[in-house]
Structure formats: C-alpha cells, structure tokens
Amino acid sequence: MKNGNIFIDKEGTDISKIEVKKRNQVLHDYYVMREDARKNKDKFFYVYAQEWEDFFCNIWSSDSDNPYWEGVDMTYITSLQVGAFPLILLDNISEFEVMSEPQSHGGYGYEGHPSAGYVHNRETWENWHRTFYYEHPEEIDWSETNGVMPCREKVIEILRGELLQLQARLASNGSNNLGLPYSKFLKLKSINWNNATDRTIVLEHNDIVIRHQGENLKAYSENTGALICSVNYYHRETELEELEKDHGNMNVSIIFSIKKNDKYQFISIDTAHGKFELCDDSGAHQGEIRFDGSSNGAATVEDNHGLRCIAEWKDRYNK
Numbered sequence: 146m147k148n149g150n151i152f153i154d155k156e157g158t159d160i161s162k163i164e165v166k167k168r169n170q171v172l173h174d175y176y177v178m179r180e181d182a183r184k185n186k187d188k189f190f191y192v193y194a195q196e197w198e199d200f201f202c203n204i205w206s207s208d209s210d211n212p213y214w215e216g217v218d219m220t221y222i223t224s225l226q227v228g229a230f231p232l233i234l235l236d237n238i239s240e241f242e243v244m245s246e247p248q249s250h251g252g253y254g255y256e257g258h259p260s261a262g263y264v265h266n267r268e269t270w271e272n273w274h275r276t277f278y279y280e281h282p283e284e285i286d287w288s289e290t291n292g293v294m295p296c297r298e299k300v301i302e303i304l305r306g307e308l309l310q311l312q313a314r315l316a317s318n319g320s321n322n323l324g325l326p327y328s329k330f331l332k333l334k335s336i337n338w339n340n341a342t343d344r345t346i347v348l349e350h351n352d353i354v355i356r357h358q359g360e361n362l363k364a365y366s367e368n369t370g371a372l373i374c375s376v377n378y379y380h381r382e383t384e385l386e387e388l389e390k391d392h393g394n395m396n397v398s399i400i401f402s403i404k405k406n407d408k409y410q411f412i413s414i415d416t417a418h419g420k421f422e423l424c425d426d427s428g429a430h431q432g433e434i435r436f437d438g439s440s441n442g443a444a445t446v447e448d449n450h451g452l453r454c455i456a457e458w459k460d461r462y463n464k
C-alpha cells in the first residue's frame with residue numbers, strides 16, 4: 146500500500162471534545178489506526194496552535210484530578226508520555242497541501258468531526274487508502290498479486306469470517322441445522338479457521354458456504370461478489386451492463402472493471418455458481434475464477450461468458 150500523508154488538525158487532538166464515556170474507545174481506535182499507518186510508513190504532520198500547546202501541557206500535568214483526562218485510563222496517558230507516534234511540525238498548512246497523494250486530515254473521533262476525508266480509526270484509514278486506489282488504479286502494485294485481486298488477503302478474511310460465523314451457529318445449537326453433508330458438517334465444526342491456510346479457506350468456503358446457499362445463491366453471490374470487488378478497487382459498470390443486456394447477452398448481469406497496465410480487466414458475477422467470470426480488455430472470456438481470483442477452470446470454446454459490447458461502451462462513454 147502506497148504510503149500517505151496525514152495532517153492532524155488542531156481540533157483533532159483536543160481530548161475535551163470527546164464525550165467522556167467514549168474517550169477510552171476513541172483513543173483506542175485512534176492508536177490502532179496509528180499503528181497501521183506506522184507499519185505502512187504513512188507520515189503525520191501538524192501546524193503549531195494553542196490547542197497543541199494545551200495538549201502537551203495536559204500530557205505532563207501532575208494534577209491527578211485534571212478534568213481534561215476524565216474517563217481516560219492511565220494506560221493511554223502513559224503511552225503519550227513515553228512517546229507518541231512522531232508528528233512532523235510544519236510552518237503552515239500550505240506546505241502540507243503540496244505534498245504527494247494520498248493525503249488526508251485526521252485526529253481523534255470527536256463529536257462533529259468532518260464526515261469525509263478524516264481518518265480517526267482503522268475503518269476510516271482503510272477507506273482513505275481504498276478510495277485513493279479506486280481513483281488511481283495506475284498506482285496499484287500488481288507484482289505480488291495473482292493478477293486479479295490486489296487485496297487478496299482481504300478476500301480471505303471475508304471468506305474466513307463467513308466460515309467462523311457458521312461455526313459459531315453450530316456451536317450455539319450443537320446440531321447440523323444447515324443442511325450440510327455430514328463430512329462438511331464435521332469439517333465446519335472441527336477446523337480452526339483462524340489458523341487455516343488460504344487454500345483451505347477458499348476451497349472449503351466453496352464447498353461449505355457457496356454450494357449450500359440453495360435458493361439464496363443469487364442474492365449471496367451478488368452481495369458477496371460486490372463486496373469483494375469493492376475492497377479490491379473494482380468499479381461497477383452499469384452502462385456496460387445495460388449495453389450487454391440490450392444486445393441480448395443474458396449470461397452477464399453485474400460487471401466490474403479495473404484498469405491494469407492501461408488495459409481494462411473485467412469481472413462479472415456468476416450468480417448461478419457463486420463465482421466470477423474474468424474477461425480481458427476486449428471482452429474475451431479468460432475463464433471462471435473463485436472469489437479470491439484463483440482459477441476454477443480455463444475458458445473453452447463452448448463458454449459463453451464473454452462481453453460483446455466493450456468497443457461500443459468505450460466509444461460511447463469515452464473510456
């Protein structure tokens with residue numbers, strides 16, 4: 146993930162703005178985000194203001210009854226005293242504004258903080274980086290990916306989470322009420338999914354979750370497929386979907402695209418099998434793939450999962 150620049154607003158460092166009963170959680174969320182940012186080599190900046198002076202003075206206040214820290218566990222105060230994640234002092238905000246993208250503002254999640262473009266926890270930090278790659282796919286490093294999913298590890302976590310949820314359901318009632326074959330019931334019940342390999346997660350998710358969706362398979366495929374495409378920076382192409390439908394291509398309904406090395410790569414959701422169909426820049430079918438981007442079978446001459454309207458779509462919508 147490309148390292149970014151985060152400007153910590155003066156309001157974003159004011160503990161007194163945070164509702165007392167929420168302070169520990171807000172501080173925890175911020176520090177988790179900050180650790181993720183540190184590992185990603187994101188940099189933090191600030192401009193001197195009175196709020197910063199107050200913040201630093203309160204950190205070293207010897208008054209145990211200082212109302213500024215009401216509701217805050219000593220662990221968080223001590224961590225600030227020992228050494229906060231380093232911030233870089235700037236003379237003015239204009240120095241930050243000319244820095245390279247991705248850029249964002251951030252701080253603690255106080256009541257009334259900016260609703261967009263403000264990072265204060267792991268979710269908002271991840272969304273910031275995801276939005277950058279969504280808008281700038283040319284910045285994606287494909288060198289250590291399977292060529293389809295830039296964030297395959299996030300797909301694995303989605304699939305793992307679904308298996309864990311089913312396992313929890315079994316544990317709560319102690320019986321196989323999911324309609325699974327006995328062998329799959331035993332696997333779901335006995336495997337430690339937190340320690341399972343990626344390959345095990347993908348294959349068993351296919352056999353345990355996807356194959357037993359029944360009448361819910363279409364809705365499940367649409368929802369999970371869309372989520373996976375979203376976390377991997379793919380764009381939904383509704384105009385292309387309409388063109389394909391208008392030209393009688395009933396084998397595709399939901400289509401996503403991403404620009405890779407100046408060429409489009411398309412994924413359509415196979416709602417009948419809980420898979421993806423992969424197509425190249427011209428719309429030629431490249432094969433069926435599982436949700437993690439691994440092959441589930443090469444394209445054959447009998448396949449009819451290609452896209453027919455790519456040239457028209459590019460011309461009509463200036464793609």
